[in-house]
Amino acid sequence: MQSILKLIRWKNLIMIALVQLLIKYALFEPFGVTITLNGIGISVLILATLCLAAAGNIINDIYDVETDLVNKPERVIVGKTISEKTAYNLFFALNIIGVGLGFYLSHVVGKSPFFTLFVIISALLYIYASYLKQLPFIGNIVISALVALSLIIVSIFDLLPAITPSNKEAQLTFFKIVLDYALFAFIINLIREMVKDMEDIDGDYKAQMNTLPIAIGRDRANKIIFILSLIPIVAVIFYITNFLYKQEIAVAYFLILVVAPLIYISIKLFSAKTKKEYSHISIILKLVMLFGMLSMLLYPLILK
Template sequence: MKSLALAKEVINASLAGRLLSASRSRLASRLRGFLRLIRPVNSTMVGLAVVIGMLIASRGLLRVLTLDVVLPGFITGFTLSAAAMSINDYYDRDVDLINDPSRPIPSGVVKPVEALMVTVALCALGLAASLSLNVYCLILASLALAASITYATVGKTFGLPGNAMVSFCVALPFIYGGLALGNLDPVLLVFALMAFLANMGREVVKGIVDVVGDAARGIKTIAAVYGRAVAAYLATLFYLLAVSLSALPWLMGAVSVYYLPLVAVSDAGFIATSIKLLKDPSREKARQAKQEALVWMLIGLLAFALGTNLT
């Protein structure tokens, strides 16, 4: 009898251990799903762009960049970008069954209603953070949010104009950073335009990656309407336009010499990515080019930060 009782205890303990392990695994999977939903790398870059805009507007006077200014600025950029990612995945859940079934919603890791709840919470936090800075920041944040929602609901069906909506939101953080400090320095417009052009190129490349699902849904991307080769040439044009502006902040005397090495790496990266994409505008190469562009944009951000901070 003792042996039987001991065996039952061992079995129960084993079952409890397996259940606990399975529960932890599901929880970890859910957490990863929510992180993928908000794309933390992209959202962090937007938050950093706001801070860099503040650095530029402050002209390197770090004493004016107090935590009560920098933190709400970063939070606004991060949360509203994350909200845009979440709402976009919500409306893309059907087409993602074709383009990327491993995404959190089509894979079943995150429920559609949960994505909406996350979006609402992030929007509320981002707008509250912008209001804590000033009313102009709130207005600009609201415009960015409206553009993001418009893109997710109807804007993307228009192809290039939809790409422009997204790129507009990517460029705004630099302007937002200047508004937070009450100084719209002209070089902020240059950085914003560079970000706009670089992201336009990346959005066109994303159209190559998603061409099958987009065509099925009637989304008129350049790749879906004119073909992958034309999309590759247009993306390259946008990248080269962004690169052509990269020396302007230096010529304007707005950045230090420390800006040049990193921005040169970013420029070379965009050119190399463009060459590879022109040679082979396949979905696989486009997916690689899309990820590479994010790296070059991040290096460009670091160049802005380093050059401005040390001016």
């Protein structure tokens, strides 16, 4: 069981579930927004998302065995504690459950075409692991877009089916808030994926993958990541100065737990060279993502 939990990356799955719950119960519910999903509905959506994400993690590990044997041999699970056949069976089972739950939920909210989202997510996760991950930058963008979609999908199923002419403005306001968070998740994850490519360059090179640092060289790739790391700093400061400047607690939260770590990351990226340094930056980026998402709890203060 422990090996299966590691294979599906249970900590990442908890993060996804937490963010989706925050959107539902920290953003939508407290402000009386017209919603579609009840407790069971949001549970089904979360379970469907987690099944597809877990399946994506499994297929990623299956295709990454060769690179992981070089980059992190102590973390290799497929072929060691879990056979490749068992991993594939889990991958197919989780995909079937995830897509099946998505089909059910789409009909419950009366928007059957929404079902195609789950099919697209499932297909993209497989294509990413088997092919796109080997391409410079494209794979990073695709997986980051899927991370952003895990936030937007809550709005798609909870807000959009409940839109009427009378509540359209309020619904779209909260949809835009979620979209802002999704864009934040996209850029932070994009930077982190590129940092991981720098960290894993030796194994990726041996496996003949063509990630960005392999395609254009370490130094050029590092400069691009450094420039990208400035974008969320500027974006969050813009957000603070335009929307939060009257809320001292919210301003302090964002400056201390989001902006300061982002500046630290940029400084570290400017001179990063070793695998250990990139691993450290990756961990800080994960924390920034967590604190960024937890800021949804501040919205009773921000929108009061």
